[in-house]
Amino acid sequence: MAFTFQINHDVQFNHDADLLAKAEANRPTLQHAVVKPQRLVKIVADDTAFNGFRAEPSDQNIQQLPSYLLKKDDKLVLDFGDHQVGHFAIDIDAVGSPMDAPLTLHLTFAETPAEIGVDAASYDGWLSSSWIAEETLHLDVLPTHLALPRRYAFRYVEIDVKDTSPKWQASFSNPTVTTSSAVKMSAVPAVKIDDPELKRIDEVSIKTLHDCMQDVFEDGPKRDRRLWLGDLRLQALANYATFDDATLVKRCLYLFGGMTATDGKIPANVFTSPKLTPDDTFMYDYGLFFISTLKDFNDRYHDQQVLTDLYPIAKKELTVALTQVNAQGLLVPNEDWPVFVDWSNDIDKTAAGQAILIYVLKQFVVLAHAMADPEAAKYDELIQTYTDAAIQTYYDADQGLFVSGPKREVNIASQVWMVLAHVLDDQANEALMTAAVAKCFPVTGIATPYMYHHIAAALFEAHHQADGIQLIKDYWGKMVSLGADTFFEAFEPEDLQFSPYGSPILNSYCHAWSCTPTYLIRKYVV
Structure with a gap:
């Protein structure tokens, strides 16, 4: 797996005040709830467990938490019972003789047991260690109500007393997390799913989406916390099938539309804090997926104002994208504007990039006709040209x-x-996936739910219903069997220790692009 940071200091960006004002007008009012831990647990090393650690019940009772007095090097772990995104708070007091020294306290927030079990000091990966979810605090005066200003994503919280004094001990009480999301779980309409495994996968998918729906559709509430365009497209599809929140999708579309590069390229992601800032990262397919997201939104809500506002942005993105196509109608790979497809750089992405261009062109033509664009026919012709070129160049009839x-x-x-x-036509599509299953399954070397989503979708589209369901069970169901409350950023069923960052403590275990089984199940299965 590989990812290369892009640094493009010379790129100039537009900041369209009207579009960004509309993005601000669609900012959600976040929903909050106060959640308390359900139990105390111990984190135990276990070679058979996911990433080598598991949580097991402690002998201590959460109801008696204030009576457990902690001195130097004492620890306890709170289990909130499910994945949470929000702000942690706890009351702390000193018990014993007068408090003659500060309390030094270390808190670790963990989505999985391994994030507590693995020594954070051992991390030596390429991603910044500042993402490790921990805090070290010195508290001079107790009692106090400690309310951390930072938002965390976690299920477990380890409380590690680094030092007190021989004269007194620390007592902890009333731990809570005040959660945040743009939506409520109760907003999802019930769907009858007879298969219990698919039902649980659906539930975890919805929880994943819920926890990523914040001020924008975040890619992951633990790390990055950014709005990525490829993630947005998939989150929006899952959202339409569940929460059906038009406002947040609209906000995100306007954010991308309002901050394009001056040449028309749409950045792969944007930051929203402390101010609206487009990232200087561009991916060919992610930019095109602005068109897909706009088309899917228009299909769902038929909002003519949004289409009128953003169609010129979509058309400009496509115009720039078409400069990468040669006279034969073939996309020419460009390392400065790479086709992402998946994290892996071990696969050739040329044919996939050509297909993505055709996929998006077909969606753009729908928008062009809806806008009565006089050039719509030109794009219809390009679809045929690029399709013919793809078949002639890349299709091996013998295989x-x-x-x-x-x-x-x-x-x-x-x-x-x-x-x-x-x-290809529907019959040939079905034959193609039959050959693909025979040649390429079981899937290996792909570690992202992002790519697995597209594999599953292709199986369903090519009438491989049973194979599509089995893939969902084999991939997302495996995460559930490993204890997932939400679905992961990266996961290789054939390598349960896999991390693109060299350590499980940097992985995100609630990630936007992994939430789509709820969409796939509701569209193709029930």
């Missing part, structure tokens, strides 16, 4: 599969995106 790159590589991404773009 019944698409190849990619100079080595004519066969990979799952090429087949999946050619299916989703409906480059």
Whole structure:
């Protein structure tokens, strides 16, 4: 797996005041709830557990928490019973002789047991260690009500007393988290799912989406906390099937539309704090997915004002994207504007990129006709040209599969995106996925739920219903069996210790692009 930081200091950005004002007008009022821990647990090393650690019940009773007095090097772990996103608070007192020294306290916030079990000091990865979810505090005066200003994403909180004094001990009481989300879980309409495994996967998917729906659709509430365009497209689809919140999608579309580069490119992500800032990172397919997200939104809500405001942005993005296509109608890879597809750089992405361009062009044409764009017919012709070029260049009739790159590589991404773009007719699509299952399954070397979503969607689109359901169970169901309360940023079923960052403590275990089984189940299964 690989990811390269882009640093493009010379890029200039637009800041469209009207569009950004509309983004601000659609800022959500966050919903809050106060949640208390359910029990005290111990974090135990276990080679058979996910990332080598598990939580087991403590002999101590959460109801008696204030009576457990902690001195130097004493610890306890609170279990809130489910994944939470919010602000932690706790009351702390000194018991014994007068408080003759400060309390030094270390708090660790963990989505999974391993984030407590693994020594944070051992981390030596390429992602900043400042994302490790921990706090060290010195409290001079007790009693106090400690309310941390930082928002955390966690299920477990380890309270580690680094030092007190021989004269007194620390007592803890009333731990809470005040959660935040743009939506309420109760807003999701009930759907009858007979299969208990799919039902649980659906529930975890919804919880994942709920915890990522904040001021924007965050990619992950633990780390990054940014609005990414590829994540937004998938979150919006899951949202339409569950919370059906138009406002947050609209806000995010206006944020991207209001902060394009001066050449028309749409950034891959934007920051919203302390001020609205587009990132200097650009990915070819992510930019195109602005069109997909706008089209899906228009299909759902038929909001003519949004379409009128943002269609010119979508058209400009497509115009710039088409400069990467040669005279033969083939997308030419550009390292400065890479096609993402998936984290892995071990697969050739040329054919998949071509298919994504065709996929988005078909969606753009729908918008062009809705806007009565006089150039709509031109884009219809491009679809045919690019489709013919894709088949002639990349389709290997002997194998019944698409190849990619100079080595004519066969990979799952090429087949999946050619299916989703409906480059072939329905009957040939079905045959293509039959060949893909035979050649490329079981899937290996793909670690993102983002790519697994597209594999599952392609199976359903190509009438491989049973294979699609099984893939959901094998991938997302495996996370559930490992104790997932929410779905992970990265996961390889064949390597349960996998981390793209070199340590499980930096992984995000509630991540936007993993929430889509609820969409897939509700669209294709029930």
